[in-house]
Amino acid sequence: xxxxxxxxxxxxxxxxxxxxxxxxxxxxxxxxxxxxxxxxxxxxxxxxxxxxxxxxxxxxxxxxxxxxxxxxxxxxxxxxxxxxxxxxxxxxxxxxxxxxxxxxxxxxxxxxxxxxxxxxxxxxxxxxxxxxxxxxxxxxxxxxxxxxxxxxxxxxxxxxxxxxxxxxxxxxxxxxxxxxxxxxxxxxxxxxxxxxxxxxxxxxxxxxxxxxxxxxxxxxxxxxxxxxxxxxxxxxxxxxxxxxxxxxxxxxxxxxxxxxxxxxxxxxxxxxxxxxxxxxxxxxxxxxxxxxxxxxxxxxxxxxxxxxxxxxxxxxxxxxxxxxxxxxxxxxxxxxxxxxxxxxxxxxxxxxxxxxxxxxxxxxxxxxxxxxxxxxxxxxxxxxxxxxxxxxxxxxxxxxxxxxxxxxxxxxxxxxxxxxxxxxxxxxxxxxxxxxxxxxxxxxxxxxxxxxxxxxxxxxxxxxxxxxx
Amino acid sequence: xxxxxxxxxxxxxxxxxxxxxxxxxxxxxxxxxxxxxxxxxxxxxxxxxxxxxxxxxxxxxxxxxxxxxxxxxxxxxxxxxxxxxxxxxxxxxxxxxxxxxxxxxxxxxxxxxxxxxxxxxxxxxxxxxxxxxxxxxxxxxxxxxxxxxxxxxxxxxxxxxxxxxxxxxxxxxxxxxxxxxxxxxxxxxxxxxxxxxxxxxxxxxxxxxxxxxxxxxxxxxxxxxxxxxxxxxxxxxxxxxxxxxxxxxxxxxxxxxxxxxxxxxxxxxxxx
Numbered sequence: 216x217x218x219x220x221x222x223x224x225x226x227x228x229x230x231x232x233x234x235x236x237x238x239x240x241x242x243x244x245x246x247x248x249x250x251x252x253x254x255x256x257x258x259x260x261x262x263x264x265x266x267x268x269x270x271x272x273x274x275x276x277x278x279x280x281x282x283x284x285x286x287x288x289x290x291x292x293x294x295x296x297x298x299x300x301x302x303x304x305x306x307x308x309x310x311x312x313x314x315x316x317x318x319x320x321x322x323x324x325x326x327x328x329x330x331x332x333x334x335x336x337x338x339x340x341x342x343x344x345x346x347x348x349x350x351x352x353x354x355x356x357x358x359x360x361x362x363x364x365x366x367x368x369x370x371x372x373x374x375x376x377x378x379x380x381x382x383x384x385x386x387x388x389x390x391x392x393x394x395x396x397x398x399x400x401x402x403x404x405x406x407x408x409x410x411x412x413x414x415x416x417x418x419x420x421x422x423x424x425x426x427x428x429x430x431x432x433x434x435x436x437x438x439x440x441x442x443x444x445x446x447x448x449x450x451x452x453x454x455x456x457x458x459x460x461x462x463x464x465x466x467x468x469x470x471x472x473x474x475x476x477x478x479x480x481x482x483x484x485x486x487x488x489x490x491x492x493x494x495x496x497x498x499x500x501x502x503x504x505x506x507x508x509x510x511x512x513x514x515x516x517x518x519x520x521x522x523x524x525x526x527x528x529x530x531x532x533x534x535x536x537x538x539x540x541x542x543x544x545x546x547x548x549x550x551x552x553x554x555x556x557x558x559x560x561x562x563x564x565x566x567x568x569x570x571x572x573x574x575x576x577x578x579x580x581x582x583x584x585x586x587x588x589x590x591x592x593x594x595x596x597x598x599x600x601x602x603x604x605x606x607x608x609x610x611x612x613x614x615x616x617x618x619x620x621x622x623x624x625x626x627x628x629x630x631x632x633x634x635x636x637x638x639x640x641x642x643x644x645x646x647x648x649x650x651x652x653x654x655x656x657x658x659x660x661x662x663x664x665x666x667x668x669x670x671x672x673x674x675x676x677x678x679x680x681x682x683x684x
Numbered sequence: 685x686x687x688x689x690x691x692x693x694x695x696x697x698x699x700x701x702x703x704x705x706x707x708x709x710x711x712x713x714x715x716x717x718x719x720x721x722x723x724x725x726x727x728x729x730x731x732x733x734x735x736x737x738x739x740x741x742x743x744x745x746x747x748x749x750x751x752x753x754x755x756x757x758x759x760x761x762x763x764x765x766x767x768x769x770x771x772x773x774x775x776x777x778x779x780x781x782x783x784x785x786x787x788x789x790x791x792x793x794x795x796x797x798x799x800x801x802x803x804x805x806x807x808x809x810x811x812x813x814x815x816x817x818x819x820x821x822x823x824x825x826x827x828x829x830x831x832x833x834x835x836x837x838x839x840x841x842x843x844x845x846x847x848x849x850x851x852x853x854x855x856x857x858x859x860x861x862x863x864x865x866x867x868x869x870x871x872x873x874x875x876x877x878x879x880x881x882x883x884x885x886x887x888x889x890x891x892x893x894x895x896x897x898x899x900x901x902x903x904x905x906x907x908x909x910x911x912x913x914x915x916x917x918x919x920x921x922x923x924x925x926x927x928x929x930x931x932x933x934x935x936x937x938x939x940x941x942x943x944x945x946x947x948x949x950x951x952x953x954x955x956x
Contacts (some may be wrong), residue, residue, distance in 0.1 A: 278721070278722070282721040282725055282745060282747050283747045283749045284746055284757075285748070285749040310744060311710075348727035349721060349722050351726075351727040354725075
C-alpha cells in the first residue's frame, strides 16, 4: 500500500493534475469568497447611501410643508417616492411624534429604532430616521424602512452566478488538465518504454511523432539518437567481430605454430635419436673395439680410441640433453606425470639449493598429447623463470585432474613479480597463448616479495563437447 | 415675620402671573406666510422661544401654504392660539372667529412700495403701463394697497399692466431684480429687511398709503389671564435685554397695546 502511494505521489500525471486542481479550487474559492464579500459590501453600502440620500432629501424638503402644515402636498410629493422598489414604508412624524403621513407597509408603534447600516438589520427591514428641520429648528421626523429582500435576492443571484462560474471553470480545468496530463504522460510513457527497449538492444524501436510540440520534438530527437546509436553499435559490433575473428585466427596461428614447433621438435629429437644417436653409438662401439684391440699393441691408438670414446660420450650426452629439451621421450612413453618428475629431477639437479614439492592427484591417464605437451611446457617455462628471476628457496607444483578438467599450479616463495610493469619476455605471453589455445584459463597471482603462483586450468572437452584424449 | 409673609405673597403672585398659559398646553403661533417658510422660521424662532420660556409652555410656529389657506384655517378652524397676521386680515379674524387683539408692533405705520431695478427706465406709475408688475397674492396687503394706489393714479391694474402673482414678498422683489418682471410691489418692511445687495440695486418709484402695523391677537378660547400674560410679555419685551435682542432680530422696535379700531378702516381694502 505504501509502495503504491509513493508510486502515485511520484507520478507526474498525478502531481500535475492534483496540483492544478488544488490550486484552482483554492484560488477560485478565495476569488468567489472575495467577490461575494465585495458584492455584499457594495449592495449594503449602496442601500445605506441610497437610504441616507433619500431621507436627507425628504427631511430637507418636508420642512416647509411641516411648518405650513401642508400634509396633503407633502403626501403627494412622498407618494411618488414610496413607489421606489426597495422602500418598505415612509412615515413623517410631527413635533409630537404623531404620524402626519404614513405610507407603505409601516410598522406598528413604537416606531423602530434607526439602524446605522444594513448589516445590523435583524428583521429584514433597514430602518433609518432623520430630523426634519427648518432654519435649524426641528419640525418633526421622517422614518423610512428599506426592505432587504431585493438586495438579498441580488446578492444571492450574484453568489449563485459566481459559484456557478467557478464550478464550471474548475470542471473545465480538471477536464483540460486530465486530458493534457494523460496525453503528455502517455507519450512520456511511450518514450520511457522505447528507451527501455533500446536499453535492451532493440535498436529498431521508433516513437511515432504525433505532434510538433515539445514531446514531439523530444520523440524526434530520441529517434535520431536511436538511429545514431544503432549505427555506431553496428560499427562497433562489426569491429568487435573482426577483432574476435582476428584473435581467433591469431590464436589458431599461434596454436598451429606451436604445434608445428612441437612437431618439428619431435622430428628433430627423433632424428637426433635415430640417426645421430645410432652414429654416435656406432662410433662408441668402434672406438671401444679399437681401444680394446690396440690396448696391447699400440698405446697411442688405445689412447686415441679412448679419447674418441670420451668425445663421443660427451656428444651423446649433449645430443641426449638436446633431445630431452626438444621432446622428452618419456612424455610420449610414460605420460605427463613421469615426464614432469623427470624434468623436475633434472631441474633439481641443476638447482640443488631449492626445495621442490610435487603433488599429483586425480585421474591423469590418457591425456591428449596437446594437453600433455602444453602443461609440460608451462611447468618447464615456470621452472626456467624461477631459476632466472625468482631467487626462491622453495617451489611447489601440484597437478590434479578430474573428468572435466586438468589443473596445474606452480608457486614459489621468491621475490615476486611486479604486474604493473610490462613483461620484457615472451614467456608469460606464450604460456597464456598455449592455455587459451586449448580453451583453458591462465591465472597469475603475485605480490612483491611474496612469490608467484601460476594456475592453469584446461578443460578436457572442447567447445563441441568432444573429449580431448 | 411680616417681611417673610409679604415675600411669600409676592413670589406666589409672580408665579401666578407667569403660569397662566400652562393649561392651554402647547400654543400654536400662526404666522401669515408672507415670506418663505424657512425665512419665516428663521425670523420668528427667537420670538417663540422667548414666549415659550416666559410662558412656561411650548410655543410652536405654524403657517399655511398660502394666504387663502391661512385665512381659512384662521376663520374656520381658529387653528392658531396666537395670530400674527396682516392688518387687514385681523378684522376678518376678529369678526369671523372672535380673535382678540392683544398687541401691535410698535412701529410707524407701514406701507407698500413699488420698486424697479436701478437702471430701469420706469420712473413713475404711468411708466408701468404695459409692463409686468410682480406682487404678492391678491389678498395680500401689498397687492390691495398697490391696486388702490394705481387706481387713484388713473391706472387700471387689471387692464393697463400685467400683474404677476408671486407667493411671497421676497419672491416679488427678486422677480424684478432678476429681470423676470419690470417692477415689484411689496410691503416696506420686507423690502427694508432684504439684503443690501438687492435693496441697493433697486429704486422706489412709488409708495402707497400707510396702514397700521402688524396686530397680535389670540384665539377666543384662550384664558384672559393667559392672553394678558402674552400681551404683557410682548409689550414689556423692550424692557429686558433678551426682549430687545428678539426685537432687534425681528427689526421691530417693540410692541404696544393694540387698538382694534385702527384696523377697521382696512375693511375698505378687502371690500374692493
